[in-house]
Amino acid sequence: MAGRPRPVAKPPTKAPAKPSSKPPVRASRRSRSRGAPPRRPLAIALAVLAALTALCAFGVLVYLRTPHRGRGRPVRITVAEGADSAAVTRALWSAGVIDHPWLFHMLAAVTGVADRAHRGTVALRDDLTPYAVLRTLHRGVAGLIRVTIPEGYTRFDIARRLESAGVCPAADFIAHTEDPVLLQRYGLSGSLEGYLFPDTYDLPPDSPAGRVVERMVAELSRHLRELKASHPDGVLRAASLSGSDEGPASPSPGGFDRADRLIVTLASLVERETGSPDDRAHVASVFWNRLRLPDFRPRLLQSDPTVVYGCTVMAARGTPLPSCDRGDGGVRRGITGAMLTDRGNPYNTYQHEGVPPGAIANPGAAALSAVLAPTSDQDLYFVAMGSGRSAFAPTLEEHRRNVQRYLRRGDAGVSP
Known part of the structure; x- marks a missing residue:
C-alpha cells in the first residue's frame, strides 16, 4: 500500500568460515620482488670469476717456479736488436729453454722484459725456471755459466768440461796451465796440475782462459792457507821432509813453497787412491810412512794412478810411451805389467823413489786436510x-x- 514503508531485505548471512588446516599460502618471491635486480645469479657469477682468476694466478705462479725438464746443459741464445717478446720467446723455445711458449710470450710482453733484454749473447741453462729466465733477461747482462769441477779431475778433464760448458776453449785452458809466466809467479814448474781447486764456479761465457786459471789457483791458495793454519804439525812435517828453507810460513802472496808442493802432490795421490772419506787420512799415513820411516827402503810409493797419469802427460807432450799404447793410438787406463816396469815414465812410482815430479790430479779440501792430519798408524x-x-x-x-x-x-x- 502507498505510503507504507517496505521492509529492507537483509543480505544473507554467511556462516563463519571454518579454520583451515592448510598453512596460509605466502605471496610468491617473484610477486614480492617484482622490479628488484636478481642478486643471487650476480653473486654466483662474481664468485666464479674470482675463483677462475685465482686459479689462473696460481697456475702462472706454478709455471714461473717450475724448472724446465733439462740436464743443466749450458745454452746460449742471441737476442737481436729490436727483438720483441715473440722473437725472444721463439729463440728460447728453439733452444729448449722453456715450455708453453704462449704463456711465456704473454708474461714477457706484460712485464716488458723483452724490451729490456740484453742485446747479444745471453748464457742460460736448460733446467732453469721461467722466472729465472725472465730475471736473467731483465738484468740486461749476459748470464753466468755454473760449472762444477769434481775432486780428482786432471787439468785435461777440467779443460774439456769448461769447453763443453761454453766457458773457454780447452786448448787455451791447457796452454795457460803451462804458461811460464804464471808458473814463475806461483813458484812452480811443469804445469799447474794440482793447483786448480775443484769447486762450483759461476763464470761468464767466453771467459779468458787465463782468468779462469788464476781464479782456480787463487781458490786453492786460500783453502791451503786456511788448512795450514789449522794443522801446524802437518806443515812442519812437510817442511822437514821437503827440506824447505822457507819454513812453515807461506811464501809471497799467491806463491807456493816446497812444503806446499809436497802437500799438494801427496793430496793428489790420496784423492785418486780412495773415494772413501774414512780412509783418506789412513792412506795419507801410508805415503808419509813410506817417505819417512828409516827401515822402509827403497822409498817407492807404488801408486797405480801415478803411472796412468804419466801415460796421459807423455801423450799430451807428443812423446807417447809404448807401454801405455792400447793398440789404437789411445792411452791405456788399466794397469799392465809393461806399464809398471817402464822406467821411461817419469811418474812411475814403482820405478822412481819419492813423490812424482808433480801432482797427478787436483785435490779437494778433504784430501789436503788428510795429508796435513794423517792417522798415527804405522x-x-x-x-x-x-x-x-x-x-x-x-x-x-x-x-x-x-x-x-x-x-x-x-x-x-x-x-x-
Missing part, C-alpha cells in the same frame, strides 16, 4: 777391498794375505 800397504774401503797392513806378508783374500773375489785393486 801401516805401509793397503789394498782396495771392492767396497770402497781399503785393507791396511804394516808388513808385506800381511799385505800379501790381504791381496789374496780380496783379489780372489775379483773386485779389488792393489796399491801401493
